[in-house]
Amino acid sequence: MTTTLQFTKGQGTGNDFVLFTDADGETDLDGVAVRALTDRRFGVGGDGVIRAVRSAALPAGAAALADDATAEWFMDYRNADGSVAEMCGNGVRVFARYLTERGLVELAEGETLAVGTRAGVRRVQRDGSGFRVDLGVWSLGDGEPTVRARELHAARPGLSISVGNPHVVVALASDDELDGLDLTWVPVLDPAPEAGANVEFVVPSDPLVVDGVGHIRMRVHERGSGETLSCGTGAAAAALAVRHWAGPGAPLDWWVAVPGGVLGVHVSAGDDGEHVSLSGPAELVYSGALAL
Incomplete structure (x- = not known):
């Protein structure tokens, strides 16, 4: 019918x-x-x-x-x-x-x-x-996965982050490296998560922080969907990863540029742990x- x-x-x-x-x-x-x-x-x-x-x-x-x-x-x-x-x-x-x-x-x-x-x-x-x-509440994952992607000529270390769904964030060296990725191919994670993961490739801006706000660029391959113009939880995970790598003194507010626009990410303390919010x-x- x-x-x-x-x-x-x-x-x-x-x-x-x-x-x-x-x-x-x-x-x-x-x-x-x-x-x-x-x-x-x-x-x-x-x-x-x-x-x-x-x-x-x-x-x-x-x-x-x-x-x-x-x-x-x-x-x-x-x-x-x-x-x-x-x-x-x-x-x-x-x-x-x-x-x-x-x-x-x-x-x-x-x-x-x-x-x-x-x-x-x-x-x-x-x-x-x-x-x-x-x-x-967000959390760091266990282990140290590596990520291979087409046009990325060596496996890169990734950071596992959960914001209610799983992500692996990979830092790249330049905008050219980010733009050159072929995300029509599924990135290969090692070890491969049982339930899969969204994979974010991120480049920090130079300078990273302007007027107290962090700035990064990101592309994403979403499990089950392929490359998308944007991923909200992925933007949050990418900002959290760069903040983690930057160490103490990293800002709480971030602008994340994705192919489809710009998203805002804010980190705040809660009674149950550190929360992350997304706006756009x-x-x-x-x-x-x-x-x-």
Whole structure:
């Protein structure tokens, strides 16, 4: 039986998503449908699919409601290849834009929206023309992975960082090295994480810090999606890695330039550890209907 899906296309610094509302959890798309939607030639096109579903309507939402009873909506995120992801930093900001513009929630200046994700509850606020999301407590991973990438002529050491989903950050020597990478090929991690990881390649600006704010450039290969114009959690991980390498006195605020724009990253102390937040634009591009 043919199903007609009412969808909206959204993007945050070029990281684009297909969003739809399934309040009662009745339309859980399988991998085949997700891949059809995200196909840029035969479908809508996107780096992933976001289903807006009430937390109470699916098992993964129970933990979100236990943490915060106001987390009414759950961001059910799938990568472009159909695989399930814990969460997405750009995606959660676009999700907040979608919920507010579709009248599913109200979010005034200064108010906080609790969003359920598989990485836990994420709290979003309006931030000028965009949104800021607290990605929660970050952590360094174990081990010292190396990374091989096409046009990178030797394996490079990487730093494992979790911001609710896994990342490996690699420092490069120059803008030319960054621009010369061929990320149509999947970077090879050794040892390979069981669940995979997003891989960020980063170049610090010169000077690194201007008026108390750190500046870096980044490109990313996202597991399940390939190279994307932006990765929100990846931008956070890249800033955290450079801050870690820079040592004591490194700034708390960072601007991260990605191919699709610029994202802001802020590090702050919390009762449960050091939090990292992400800010940037989030836009809805168009809406339509598609037969699946």
